[in-house]
Amino acid sequence: MEGGTGDDLDPDLVLSFIQAVRDRDPNGLGRFRSDEELLRRAGVTLDEGRPSVAGLLALGVHPQQFFPRYVIQAAAEPRPGDPIGVRARNQVTISGPIPRMLDEAMAWARRTFDTTIVSAADGTVLDRPDYPFVAFRELIANALVHRDLDSWSEGLSVEVRLRRDRLVVSNPGGLYGITTDRLGHEGVTSARNARLVAICQHVRTRDTGSRVIEALASGIPTVASSLALYGLPPAKFIDAAIRFTAVLSRQQQAAVPRLTPTQQMILDAVHTELTVRELQDRLGLTAPTIRKALRALMQRQLVIQNGGRGRITSYRYSGRGS
Structure with missing residues (x-):
């Protein structure tokens, strides 16, 4: 399924790819100073300089010339x-x-x-x-x-x-x-x-x-x-x-009520892991109000509790649905 020539790669996309590699992986793939070698080592091109399938699909001018239904x-x-x-x-x-x-x-x-x-x-x-x-x-x-x-x-x-x-x-x-x-x-x-x-x-x-x-x-x-x-x-x-x-x-979950303003405020805050005291300082809410909202958020599996049993207890957003 390999096909195409170097002219079938989009120069702007290739340049952006090379710059991103050198910025984000300077001691790995980005250490190859030659653009040609970097592209070959990345699997964008083959030894003969022709683009690979992956190279065409990700960085090609028009991959559908070779793969018409990749749409x-x-x-x-x-x-x-x-x-x-x-x-x-x-x-x-x-x-x-x-x-x-x-x-x-x-x-x-x-x-x-x-x-x-x-x-x-x-x-x-x-x-x-x-x-x-x-x-x-x-x-x-x-x-x-x-x-x-x-x-x-x-x-x-x-x-x-x-x-x-x-x-x-x-x-x-x-x-x-x-x-x-x-x-x-x-x-x-x-x-x-x-x-x-x-x-x-x-x-x-x-x-x-x-x-x-x-x-x-x-x-x-x-x-x-x-x-x-x-x-x-x-x-x-x-x-x-x-x-x-x-x-x-599209069907709304009727059994799950919307978050209250306090719950939403706390959920937005705990994308960074925080303690109740840190939430108090950041949001200006009382500790009982925060704990009540956290219990509701944990019941809906939106917040995870870490620590406890003698260790500092903190809370963070679970990244999962209710």
Whole structure:
């Protein structure tokens, strides 16, 4: 499946990749002073200077020249008031290298997700999409870097379907080296396309300059926590061996009340591990008020307690849903 020449790599993406490697890994991959050697050692190019599959997908000018179905097919279900015969809304085929596809998928989501007007705890009024953008971004990034690249999957694309009651993201290939019940557990990760993942750690998107992935096994916990903060049910993951699917539901969790302003204030604070005394100093709340809110947050599995039994007790955000 190798193909292309050096001209099939995007010069701007390659330059950004090299700079990121030298900034973030100066004594490892970044120690190779020659750009050509660095790209070869990174697996972007082969010995002959031709781009590898991973190099084309992450940094190519137009990878679909060689892999026509390495695209995202996205569409939204018609609304009830749409004319008879309307089969889909905002249907798009997104192509290009991975960072461009990620940016374009986010642009599609911003155009397509419905929004509601909500009041925040501080009194500000915000437009909130039906699904948290951060969760959608993580699911798309995972689908792009972990999709199967074997010959059997060449005709299949990453699929995104926005239904009236759910959002579905699926990619060719099931889970690799992990099961659905282990997804989201701290430190648990497995990469089907190890070279592609390694390259994408240093790739930046053009629109925002953000990383494509972190490769820290933080994607699924981020999805879980963002859904919990929205009051949405946890994501459902389906591994069908030849296709992996993530489903987000719009149905609010009626059994789980919204956080109170005090609980939200404390949850925002404990993204850094803090004691009750430190929370008092930072938030100006009484210790009994803080402890009551912490108990409620721990019951919803949003906060973890560390220490106790003679040791200093501290609290931190769990990164998981309620």
